[in-house]
Amino acid sequence: MYIIVVGGGIVGYGIALELQMLPGHEVTIVEREDRRARELRDELGEMVVHGDGSEVAFLEQIGAARADLLIAVTADDGANLVACQVAKHRFNVARTIARVSDPRNAELFHLLGIDSTISAAQAVMAQIETTLPEHTVVPLMSLEGSGLTVVDLHLQDGAPADGVAIRDIRMPPSALISLVVGADGPIVPDGNTVLHSGDEVIAVIPLDAEESMRELITGRPAAG
């Protein structure tokens, strides 16, 4: 794969180091500031180029037309959005990922066709959500394009699903319980599997079914 990383700050540098370890991929790091670009070049070599990753002509020059993935991780949300849109619409790059500093921009970026966004706030929340009692439905990953998401559920004592066989749980349509981690370890459940409080349940659910799943496994709607 040919991967373009726009932004050679701490995030871009970290990604470059990780990508370097994966053999068989070609990676280009774009850094706009001359001094920083030279610094990175001293350490990472040829893969670092000095230029503006939101400029059409520059992206063309570094071969964006044959890129499979563009990751824009500068500290500037505007630059990240534009780099991804130029990549997508001018050079048909299959997948674009943008960093958002302002988490409220994530919605707009998705609306505009950016495949994924990453924000420090989101990442930290994902880490602490499992430890917050009011967060009993933790989104693990979304399945691109299908409208489905994989969630991690912690079954609460006395919840509607507590002590009930899966076939008798009134689940949202097209929700699927894929794995139950109970006291005896993980099992792939069937309709007869009875859920118990304390079980950890991995389920595939439609994006809009998070609330009804939350009620089933906690017996109460979301806090706040």
Add this chain to the structure above:
Amino acid sequence: MNVVIMGCGRVGSSVATRLAEEGHTVSIVDTDAFAFSRLPSQFKGRRFLGSGNDHRTLEAVGIREADAFIALASGDNRNILASQRAKHIFGVKTVVTRVKDPQRSELFAQLGLQTFSPTTIGADLAHDALFNTADSGSEA
């Protein structure tokens, strides 16, 4: 018309003044308080200190009630981000975006923004002025 303008530079302040004189409701946003000194003292519009890319500032400005948004900040990317937000998140009907880079201007015009490139316009004027010396006293 209720117009929100992002950027109170030379162009922003001029168009704001003109629109206000024509009787439109004008709100102008800039991150630099000094920028507002470009507006005439009798300017009837509202001035907002803050970023046109900051949701709180935009809410304060009343972006949801705006009929039009004009992005005239100095950075192309900032203008493009703010314009797409105004259009797609806040539902502003008419959005005009200054994009200095002609190629970016063209691409985002294809993506539905009403963009203009001062670079292209300036180059055209300079070029045409060479062959139209009758106009030589005037400055655009």
